[in-house]
Amino acid sequence: MGNRTVIPFGPQHPVLPEPIHLDLMLEDERVVEAIPRIGYIHRGLEKLVEKKDFQQYTYVAERICGICSFMHGMGYCMTIESIMDIKIPERAEFLRTIWAELSRMHSHLLWLGLSADAFGFESLHMHTWRLREQVLDIFEETTGGRVIFSVCEIGGVRKDISPETLDKIDRILTDMEKELKEITHVFLSDSSVKYRTKGIGVLSKQAAFDLGAVGPMAKASGIKRDLRTQGYAAYGKLKFEPIIETDGDSYARTSVRIKEVFQAVDLIKQAIAIIPEGGINVKVTGNPNGEYFTRVEQPRGSAMYYVKASGSKFLDRFRVRTPTFANVPALLETLKGCSLADVPILILTIDPCISCTER
Amino acid sequence: MNFIKKSPWILHYDGSSCNGCDIEVLASLTPLYDVERFGIINTGNPKHADILLITGSVNEQNIPVVKQLYEQMAEPKAVVAVGICATSGGIFAECYNVVGGVDKVLSVDVYVPGCAARPEAVIDGVVKALGILEQKQKRMRKRKYR
Numbered sequence: 208m209g210n211r212t213v214i215p216f217g218p219q220h221p222v223l224p225e226p227i228h229l230d231l232m233l234e235d236e237r238v239v240e241a242i243p244r245i246g247y248i249h250r251g252l253e254k255l256v257e258k259k260d261f262q263q264y265t266y267v268a269e270r271i272c273g274i275c276s277f278m279h280g281m282g283y284c285m286t287i288e289s290i291m292d293i294k295i296p297e298r299a300e301f302l303r304t305i306w307a308e309l310s311r312m313h314s315h316l317l318w319l320g321l322s323a324d325a326f327g328f329e330s331l332h333m334h335t336w337r338l339r340e341q342v343l344d345i346f347e348e349t350t351g352g353r354v355i356f357s358v359c360e361i362g363g364v365r366k367d368i369s370p371e372t373l374d375k376i377d378r379i380l381t382d383m384e385k386e387l388k389e390i391t392h393v394f395l396s397d398s399s400v401k402y403r404t405k406g407i408g409v410l411s412k413q414a415a416f417d418l419g420a421v422g423p424m425a426k427a428s429g430i431k432r433d434l435r436t437q438g439y440a441a442y443g444k445l446k447f448e449p450i451i452e453t454d455g456d457s458y459a460r461t462s463v464r465i466k467e468v469f470q471a472v473d474l475i476k477q478a479i480a481i482i483p484e485g486g487i488n489v490k491v492t493g494n495p496n497g498e499y500f501t502r503v504e505q506p507r508g509s510a511m512y513y514v515k516a517s518g519s520k521f522l523d524r525f526r527v528r529t530p531t532f533a534n535v536p537a538l539l540e541t542l543k544g545c546s547l548a549d550v551p552i553l554i555l556t557i558d559p560c561i562s563c564t565e566r
Numbered sequence: 567m568n569f570i571k572k573s574p575w576i577l578h579y580d581g582s583s584c585n586g587c588d589i590e591v592l593a594s595l596t597p598l599y600d601v602e603r604f605g606i607i608n609t610g611n612p613k614h615a616d617i618l619l620i621t622g623s624v625n626e627q628n629i630p631v632v633k634q635l636y637e638q639m640a641e642p643k644a645v646v647a648v649g650i651c652a653t654s655g656g657i658f659a660e661c662y663n664v665v666g667g668v669d670k671v672l673s674v675d676v677y678v679p680g681c682a683a684r685p686e687a688v689i690d691g692v693v694k695a696l697g698i699l700e701q702k703q704k705r706m707r708k709r710k711y712r
């Protein structure tokens with residue numbers, strides 16, 4: 208048995224865009240245990256419901272996390288709409304779906320880039336981020352913002368997309384698909400990339416289930432769980448199958464995310480083909496009264512929103528459980544027994560979003 | 567400024583931002599904006615960095631981290647606060663765990679507004695910080711030869 212060494216990892220570390228601290232217990236080069244320490248980004252935004260009224264809070268909800276900002280806004284709005292029994296126009300539901308899937312594309316491309324950076328493939332990182340900019344351009348054209356666009360509101364959406372722009376998005380996505388194929392091919396077949404991902408950080412199906420993993424983490428271990436099949440927003444009217452892989456290693460997780468990018472392209476195209484005419488929002492009167500629980504499939508997995516209101520402008524309680532929070536136990540499991548050099552890529556493999564986790 | 571005399575290296579630290587500003591900082595390093603072509607690099611090592619770029623507000627737990635990072639940097643150094651969170655706390659100013667903008671802990675040289683701050687604005691902020699770095703350097707030289 209070798210000597211035990213403790214290596215502190217974070218809070219400031221080159222591969223981590225966000226601060227999280229891990230104490231890595233090492234035996235020679237092997238990690239035997241990882242102890243997380245969090246709280247660097249905690250803001251306490253759930254309590255902000257007492258200071259901002261339920262309409263204003265939409266903008267706070269969007270800032271739970273800047274990467275899946277739209278989905279957080281949507282989840283919050285859906286919860287309030289369910290409490291207040293608001294039926295939003297069908298066109299708004301389709302627009303929400305389009306933006307949500309674009310967010311998924313942008314988030315997965317961002318992750319692919321960061322993971323390429325983590326295993327030292329700089330040019331691949333740059334290429335994926337170059338493609339990601341095209342998605343951001345669509346955001347900017349349709350909403351005005353690049354990452355936070357505050358376009359979701361209670362009762363619908365705030366902006367419409369004209370038929371010409373929808374056509375244009377369709378065309379951009381068709382062109383993008385070719386480039387995406389080229390780049391994702393590298394992730395899936397380049398031998399040096401495969402060397403860093405194949406068989407690394409294996410999470411068995413049973414472990415994924417027991418530890419409550421969500422999103423690509425669970426899907427890569429063979430658990431078929433995708434909340435979009437509930438049919439919220441316009442997902443009920445689109446055809447898709449949850450993507451699963453069975454190997455449970457980093458390679459499988461990369462592959463799930465890549466397939467989800469293409470799935471998102473397909474879903475957006477389907478939505479553009481059948482989007483109905485009509486209004487985009489309804490007027491909201493009164494205050495919410497009651498409680499509700501919504502689940503939304505984010506790029507990183509299922510997020511849950513809980514709201515309790517008692518008929519006043521200010522909500523009693525807002526609670527969100529985000530996917531990274533659910534994936535941390537699974538991460539600690541995969542870290543056990545890995546070598547020190549694989550730690551960065553394993554931390555990235557859950558697609559950590561610390562600002563979601565700590566709120 | 568028509569040309570830059572120095573390619574500053576940047577140390578990015580995420581205070582308690584929502585990620586919106588972080589990904590915009592990273593976006594300014596990648597192909598569309600590409601400041602790397604001017605030799606501006608995002609380094610992970612405070613000892614190599616000239617400019618400390620902070621996104622997000624500070625709280626009790628990260629104040630020591632921010633201070634430590636700043637102290638480890640070599641003189642002359644500049645601090646750029648990116649986003650309205652880093653400037654004043656922004657939308658989260660009323661949260662119980664937010665102390666306020668970065669200027670509660672360090673003296674900030676450049677404030678970059680926006681929520682999220684756009685890459686153009688971030689780059690502009692870094693260019694401003696370059697000018698400040700130069701002044702600081704001049705002052706340091708004077709002190710040395712007196």
Ligand code: SF4
Pocket residue numbers: 270273355582583584585586587588621622648649650651652656657680681682683
């Ligand atoms: S300024 Fe806005 S986008 Fe930037 S970290 Fe703060 S809330 Fe997020």
